[in-house]
Amino acid sequence: MAQATWEKPRTGQPAPAPVRSDRLKFLIGGILILVAVAYLIFSGMTAGARFYQTIDELVTNPANANRTIRVAGVVLGDTIQYDAQNLVLTFTVANVPENFDNLAEALHLAANNPEANRIQVRVEGQVKPDLLRHEAQAILSGKLGADGIFHATELSLKCPTRFEEAQPQGEIVATPLPGA
Amino acid sequence: MLAEIGLVTIFLAFVAAVYATGAAVLGGQRGSERLVISARNAAIAVFPLLLIATAAMLIALIQQQYQLTYVASVTDPATPLFYRITALWGAQKGSLLFWSVLMSAFTAAAIAMNWRSNHRLMPYVIAYSSAVMAFFIGLVFFFEHPFDRWWWVNSPEGIRAIESMFIPAGAITPPYEWLATEKAHGLNPLLRHFGMIIHPPMLYLGFVGFTIPFAFAMAALASGDLSTNWIKATRRWTLISWIFLTLGLILGGRWAYDVLGWGGYWGWDPVENAAFLPWLIGTAFLHSVMMQEKRGILKVWNMFLVIGTFSAVMFGTFATRSGLIDSVHAFARSPVGMPMFLFWAAITLISIGLILYRWNRGELKDEHQYFDFSQRGNLKVLFSREVLFVFNNIVFVALFVVIFWGSFGAPVITELFLGEEITLGSQYFLQVTPPLFAVMYILMGIAPLSAWGVTSMVRLGRSLVVPLILTAVFMIVFVLGGMASPLALFAYFIVSLAGFVALYEIYRGAAARRTSLNEDWLTALRAVFGRNRRRYGGYIVHLGVTVVGIGVIGSTMFQQETTRTLGRGEVMDFGNYSMRYDHFTEAIAEDGRQMEIADVTVFQQGQEVARLRPRFDVYPDMPMTIAGAHSTLEADYYVLLSGWVEQGRLATFKVYINPLVNLIWWGSLILMLGTFIAAWPAQQVEYTPARAPVAARRQEASA
Known part of the structure; x- marks a missing residue:
């Protein structure tokens, strides 16, 4: 990984060999800096870690209570309810299988699959996002409540829009020309 | 016709770049000036060739030649001329072509300007920069096909629409009406913003610009001319690339602030971070390179930094364009992911190998001892400019490491080895980076006052x-x-x-x-x-x-936010401001989008200070929330229209007060x-x- 590239060449080898006590100082200084950075990373990770799970895992895994979880699913359009007065947004998302080639197709299939695991989502204090609609991919961060509802604190949406969608290849666009 | 011109010139540019790489390496090894001159000419010729290809694409965009799939994917008949031009970098295929032409311009200029003054480095500068160009042109030619066209092919079942670079057998050109109505899409409305128009070219200029210092550094390693020549030759290129990269980052932030409607400018999104990482290493390099110029030390470290910057550019390009990271604005999954990853890995490994080779031969020895703690007072030495510069470098590299880990390291490593992907949200970055930025500012306050050797x-x-x-x-x-x-x-x-x-x-x-x-x-x-x-x-x-x-x-x-629902004429108080909801308008704009507009008046201490029109635009398929903001040096009063009922009888507003946010834009100008x-x-x-x-x-x- 790229990190290896940034490894500091331990202050190099200064032209005249450094005095032993100098080396010790560099060593101690370097270790202190490394420890400080490592501490920063670990404290940050406990604050910011979000465990990525599929909806299938979320529904079946009992270890999920009280962990901040990141989950993605397809939005079912007719379940979206928004209370603009109190800013309460609820909707249901369904599991999307992990391996797919075409996001739009995968979302469409998942939304129409009655067997797919589903989970109800509740978001509070947020405006209804522009992109929240049927067959959008919702990426949620939050916790699974005892009520079985996923209480999301972060919600981002991705829509396979016509703007970036791959075009179908070889689709029939007209009747055959005469003489074909 | 334009497609053929584009195809041929891109292909010729690819051949020229490959030839330049080979001829330069051979010429350098055999000491053949004729070969090196030939390589130089080929490397410089790449630029006009790609310029023709880019011009062909621009003409196609302006003339609305929707038979080109790229033109159809980023413009439609309603797109105004200005956005037709900027659509050149509106999606992956075009932006890679644009990226390649910028890179060829930088390369041609750098070779021409240093041909005499750094002649000994030239064969390898040409070889490295041409290899990088060849890679990107190859991506354009073999994987991304900006000049693919729509064709109609007759078959027993009916006419099939086929996307192809070459004319399939028996194919006819589809009628214009079909192309314009069925295939032409407008530019993604999120990208129709001044910041978004300028942001990608600036970022690209910054990114491709770092190819030049990289090529010179590699040339120094390969040729054995390890004096400060390469540093002197590239100092200005580095600064210029740095300024473009900085500008690109700032404009990206401004765009997010104006268009994405969440009241902020930096979300610590992996794609944003991918562009920030080369900036961090590049900034470390700009500082550390002075140590080599003036004291002859940190030679190996500087090599690592310049390679690191370029490697971070390549990694960022790969991460954003391949869909590696689940980010709100990552490009779709794309065929260039694997080639880009391999190229990035190869170029990084070769570079490190070269450094180790020269290091091993003792050619990268420092000319002075850095810090001599033994003879003088420790504190004096600790505050010497050398030591402070090293701390500066440590801080930038530490920032790089924690941000890299948070955006790419943690998700990828945990998924590979723990079987469970852990991503880090913005809380991680908000907790980890401030102490490091604090150290950076403290050093900024002391280092300019320090002296070389002892302070x-x-x-x-x-x-x-x-x-x-x-x-x-x-x-x-x-x-x-x-x-x-x-x-x-x-x-x-x-x-x-x-x-x-x-x-x-x-x-x-x-x-x-x-x-x-x-x-x-x-x-x-x-x-x-x-x-x-x-x-x-x-x-x-x-x-x-x-x-x-x-x-x-x-x-x-000190950001404050609130959400309120108001009836017409109703006033809300928030911070030192009051806001009255006046009107609600529905309108249809020229380009077909429907606009819902709220008119509000903002007061401070009873005085009217601004009339704002927060808006909700609905393009077919893509809604957008456009903020209204009252900007002063003291704060922005930033209003979003977030919902409404019954033609605006009631409207819900989300309001942010962002203190001092405008200093960011003013500071950037300074x-x-x-x-x-x-x-x-x-x-x-x-x-x-x-x-x-x-x-x-x-x-x-x-x-």
Whole structure:
């Protein structure tokens, strides 16, 4: 990984060999800096870690209570309810299988699959996002409540829009020309 | 016709770049000047060839030739001319072509300008830069096909629409009406913003610009000319790339602030971070390279930094374009992911291999010992410029490591080895980066006052007196203004100290000239900047970074937000502001989008200060929330229309107060001014310590 590239060449080898006590100082200084950075990373990770799970895992895994979880699913359009007065947004998302080639197709299939695991989502204090609609991919961060509802604190949406969608290849666009 | 021209020129450019790489390597090894000249000509020829291809694409975009799948994917008949042109970089295929042409322009200019002055490095500069060009042109030609066209092919079932680079057998050109109505899509409305128009070209210029220092560094390693020649030749290229990258990052932030409607400018999204990472390493390099120029030390480290910058550029390009990271604005999954990853890995490994080879042969030995703690007082040495520069580098690299880990390391490693992907949200970055940024600002305040070798503590203390007094006064203003948070005061303190140190140093330089040479202030200032553009330009950059820092602290620590639902004529109070909801309008714009517009009036202390029109635009398929903002230096009052009922009888507004956020944009301007001063060609010989103005030295000695 790229990190290896940034490894500091331990202050190099200064032209005249450094005095032993100098080396010790560099060593101690370097270790202190490394420890400080490592501490920063670990404290940050406990604050910011979000465990990525599929909806299938979320529904079946009992270890999920009280962990901040990141989950993605397809939005079912007719379940979206928004209370603009109190800013309460609820909707249901369904599991999307992990391996797919075409996001739009995968979302469409998942939304129409009655067997797919589903989970109800509740978001509070947020405006209804522009992109929240049927067959959008919702990426949620939050916790699974005892009520079985996923209480999301972060919600981002991705829509396979016509703007970036791959075009179908070889689709029939007209009747055959005469003489074909 | 345009497609054929584009295809042929891209192919020729690819051949030329490949040939230039091979001929340059051979010519360099055999010492054949003829081969090297031939390689040079081929490398330079890539630029006009790609320029023709780009021109063909632009003409196709302007002439609405929707048979080209790229033109159809980013424009439609309703797209105005301006966006037709900018659609060149509106999606992956076009932007890769655009990226390649920019890279070829940089390469051609760098080769032409250094052909005589750095002749010994040239074969390898040509080889490396052409190899990088060949890779990107190859991606365009073999994987991304910007000149694919729509064809109709007859079959027994009916006419099939086929996307193909070449004409399939028996194919006909589809009728214009079909192309324009069925296939032409407008540009993604999120991208229709001034910031988004300028942001990608700036970022690309910054990214591709770093190819030049990289190619020169590699040429130094390959040719064995390990003097500071490569550094001198590329100093200005590095600064120019750095300024474009900085501008690209800032414009991206501005775009997010104006268009994405979440009240912020930086979300610590992996794609944003991918562009920030090369900036961090590049900034470390800009500082550390001075150590090699002036003291002949840190040679290996500088090589790592320049390779690191380029490698980070390549990694960022790969991460954003391949869909590696689940980010809200990652490009779709794309065929270029694997080739890009391999290229990135290969170029990084080869570079590191070269460094180790030269290092092993003892050719990268430092000319001085860095820090000699044994003979003089420890504290003096600890505050020497060398040590402070090393700390500066450590801070930038530490920032790089924690941000890289948070955006890419943690998700990928945990998924590979723990079987469970852990991603890190913005809380991670908000907790991890501030201490490091704090150290950066503290160093910015001290390092300019330090001296090479040892710094006398008495002198350092004396130089700090005036900036400290100014900072203290500044803090009193903040406290009187109602600032009560000790943490914020501490942050403002270290950030402003760095700025006052920069200002005071400029003042001291000018004052010394004024007294010793009897010049007036203006002449003295101009002479100070003219004599040492890099140093004083650098101080201006520091000042800009200070102003940006104050803006970031204010808008991050003291952002306020609320959401209210108002009836027409109703007034809400929030912060020092009141806002009245006046009207609601529905309209349809020229380009077909439907707009829902709320008219609001903002008051401060009973006085009307602004009328805003927060908007909700619905393009077919893509809604957008456009904020209305009342901007002053003190704060932005930022209003979003988030919902409405019954033609606007009631409307819900989300309001943010972002204190000092405009300082970020103003500080950026100062920063750019400083970089231009630093990069401006010197009238005289390049500065070296021995030629420091007598007056400045006298002044330093007497200080």
